[in-house]
Amino acid sequence: MAFYFRLFWAPAIASAVLLAMAWADGEWSTRTTATLIAWFFIAFALQFFATPSALWIAGLVLQTSLAVFLAIRR
Numbered sequence: 001m002a003f004y005f006r007l008f009w010a011p012a013i014a015s016a017v018l019l020a021m022a023w024a025d026g027e028w029s030t031r032t033t034a035t036l037i038a039w040f041f042i043a044f045a046l047q048f049f050a051t052p053s054a055l056w057i058a059g060l061v062l063q064t065s066l067a068v069f070l071a072i073r074r
Contacts, residue, residue, distance in 0.1 A: 011063040012047065015040055018070035039066050 019040055023033055043066060046059025 008047070008060060011060065011067045012044060014067040015043070015063055015070060018067060018074060022070060022074065036066070036070070 019036055022028060022036075028036070039062065043059050043062035046055050047063050048059070050056050050059060
């Protein structure tokens with residue numbers, strides 16, 4: 001059970017690292033960066049603070065899709 005719990009942190013950590021790297025490079029406009037940061041925090045809140053399972057899954061999907069988006073754009 002502990003392995004699965006750690007596995008679900010991976011998209012959040014990957015998103016945070018890739019977002020920080022993109023922000024440090026300054027490769028996007030302020031508006032795009034603000035949108036991606038909002039995406040991260042909404043997904044994070046849903047994934048880690050939502051009680052219903054459907055919202056938790058939505059947060060995980062949003063966090064994973066953000067990590068994939070940032071990895072592709074990198």
